[in-house]
Amino acid sequence: MATTEKFVLNMGPQHPSTHGVLQVQVELDGENIVGAKPVMGYLHRGIEKLMESRTYQQCVPFTDRLDYVSSMNNNLGFCMAVEKLAGIEVPERAQYIRTICCELNRIASHHVFIGSLTNDLGSATGMIYAFRDREKILDLFNIICGARMTCHYIRIGGVIADAQDEFLQKTEEFINYVPEMLDEYDRLFTGNEIFQKRMQGTSIISKEDALRFGMSGPNIRASGWDYDIRKIDKYGIYGKLDFDIPVGKTGDNWDRYIIRLQEIVESAKIIRQCLDNMPEGPFMAKVPKMLKPPKGDAYHRVENTRGELGFYIVSDGTNKPYRVHIRRPSFINLQALDHMCKGMVLADAVTAFATIDPLMGEVDC
Amino acid sequence: MWGKGLVTGLKVTWGHFFGKKETVYYPEEKLPMTERFRGGHLMLDVEKCIGCKVCAMNCPNAALKLTVEMDENKKRHMTSYVHDIGRCMYCDLCIEACNFKALKWDQNYESATYFKEDLIYDAVEEAKNRRDGNE
Numbered sequence A: 001m002a003t004t005e006k007f008v009l010n011m012g013p014q015h016p017s018t019h020g021v022l023q024v025q026v027e028l029d030g031e032n033i034v035g036a037k038p039v040m041g042y043l044h045r046g047i048e049k050l051m052e053s054r055t056y057q058q059c060v061p062f063t064d065r066l067d068y069v070s071s072m073n074n075n076l077g078f079c080m081a082v083e084k085l086a087g088i089e090v091p092e093r094a095q096y097i098r099t100i101c102c103e104l105n106r107i108a109s110h111h112v113f114i115g116s117l118t119n120d121l122g123s124a125t126g127m128i129y130a131f132r133d134r135e136k137i138l139d140l141f142n143i144i145c146g147a148r149m150t151c152h153y154i155r156i157g158g159v160i161a162d163a164q165d166e167f168l169q170k171t172e173e174f175i176n177y178v179p180e181m182l183d184e185y186d187r188l189f190t191g192n193e194i195f196q197k198r199m200q201g202t203s204i205i206s207k208e209d210a211l212r213f214g215m216s217g218p219n220i221r222a223s224g225w226d227y228d229i230r231k232i233d234k235y236g237i238y239g240k241l242d243f244d245i246p247v248g249k250t251g252d253n254w255d256r257y258i259i260r261l262q263e264i265v266e267s268a269k270i271i272r273q274c275l276d277n278m279p280e281g282p283f284m285a286k287v288p289k290m291l292k293p294p295k296g297d298a299y300h301r302v303e304n305t306r307g308e309l310g311f312y313i314v315s316d317g318t319n320k321p322y323r324v325h326i327r328r329p330s331f332i333n334l335q336a337l338d339h340m341c342k343g344m345v346l347a348d349a350v351t352a353f354a355t356i357d358p359l360m361g362e363v364d365c
Numbered sequence B: 001m002w003g004k005g006l007v008t009g010l011k012v013t014w015g016h017f018f019g020k021k022e023t024v025y026y027p028e029e030k031l032p033m034t035e036r037f038r039g040g041h042l043m044l045d046v047e048k049c050i051g052c053k054v055c056a057m058n059c060p061n062a063a064l065k066l067t068v069e070m071d072e073n074k075k076r077h078m079t080s081y082v083h084d085i086g087r088c089m090y091c092d093l094c095i096e097a098c099n100f101k102a103l104k105w106d107q108n109y110e111s112a113t114y115f116k117e118d119l120i121y122d123a124v125e126e127a128k129n130r131r132d133g134n135e
C-alpha cells in the first residue's frame, strides 16, 4: 500500500509573492497546508539599538526605515513620543499638515496592499493600476519634502518645512480623483468573480482569535472590532475631525480587502476637512538644537497603516535616548499566519499573507 | 450572471490600451525634479564654508569625513570634504545644520555606480572643477 508523508516547503526568503525577505516554512499534506511557520530576521538592522547612540533628532530618519511604505506615520509616532517626553507643544498648523501627510501615506500604503494582493492572485495588471495611483501621492511627498518614500518630513516639534500652495492644491486635486479611482478598482477587481471566489470565506479570523493574537489595524477591524487608535486616543487633531471606522463582519480575506477600500474613502474625508480648516501660523515649535528631555519615560501610540504603532522611550536626561522600544504592528499581526493557513490549499497561503499586509522592515526592525 | 465582472474588468484595461499613456520614455525623457528634492551629490560653496564641521557632527551615519587646515592667520580652510553616498540616508540633516547655507543637493538622481568606491567623492574637488569649468 502506498504511504504518504508530510512535506515541508520553504517559501522565501526569495520568493515573488512574499513581499520582502520573509521565509515561510509550509508543512504540506498533498496540496493542503498543515502548518505555516514564518521565519524572520533577514532584514534585522537593530534599529532600536542604533537609536541609543544617536541624538533624538538623528533618530527620526531611522523610523522611516521601519515601515518604509508609510514612513510619515512612523515619523509621527516617534516625534509624538519625544514631544510627550520633553513637553513640547506642536503648533496648530503643523498638526494639520501632519495629519494630511499621514492620511495620504495611509492611502499610498493601501495602494501597495491592493497592488500586491492582485499581483499575488495572478493579476499583474492590477498591480500597475494601484501603483499608478500611488505614484500621484509619492509625487506630492516629493513636492513637500523632497523625498518619496523615506520622507523624514515630520520632525520633533512640527514639520521641517511649510506646505506650499502647490502641494495643497495638488492634494485637493488628488482627493477629487479618489472616487473615480475607487470606481475603477471596483470595476477591475472588486466585481471580478475569480477575485471574489479566491477571497470570500478563506482564511477566516474570528473576532475572538483576532483579539487573542493581539492584532490591530485594518486586520482586527475586518474581524469585527471597532478598534482604531485615532478614535480611542484622539491624538493630534483627530478629535476634531469627523470620520468613521469601517468594520468588517466575518474576518475573511475579502473583508480585509474591502476594509482597506473603505479606509481610503475615510482618509480622503479627513484630508478634505484638514484642507478646509487649515489655520495659518508657524509650522515648527521652538525646539533646542541639543534636545535633552528630562529623566523619565514615555509611551505613545499612533494608528499606523498596519495597526497600532507604539514607541516607548526612556530618557536618562542626556541628548540620546537610553532605550527605545518599538511596538510594531506587522510583527504581531504576522503571528496569525499559521492560523490563517491551516486547512487551506497552498495557493491560499499567498492570499493570506497578502491580506495580513506585513512589511518586513517593520517585522524585523 | 457569472463572468459579467470579468468582462467589465476587461473593458477597463481595453479603455486604457487606447487611452493616453501614463509613463515617460526614460532615459530619453526625464521628469523634472522638485525644488526641495533631496538627492545626488552635496554641492559645497567653499566661499561660504567656514570649516566648523557642524554638518559632519549632525550626520547620523557618519557619511561625512572632513579635513580642515588652519592657515597662518588662524583661518580655517576645508581641504577635503568626503561624502560616502553608500552610507548616506539623504536625511538632509547636514544641510539643515549648516548655519552658513554652504551646502545644497545637486539633485542628480542617477547616482547608481558599477563599483562601490565610485560612491565616495570629494565635494571640495567637485567645487573646484565646477569653478574651473565655468571660467
Ligand code: SF4
Binding pocket: B058, B059, B060, B061, B062, B063, B064, B083, B087, B088, B089, B090, B091, B092, B093, B094, B095
Ligand atoms: S543627508 Fe544625512 S546621512 Fe547623508 S550626509 Fe547628510 S546628514 Fe549624513
Ligand code: SF4
Binding pocket: B048, B049, B050, B051, B052, B053, B054, B055, B056, B097, B098, B099, B100, B101, B102, B103
Ligand atoms: S558646510 Fe556648513 S556646517 Fe559644514 S563645515 Fe562648512 S560651514 Fe560648517
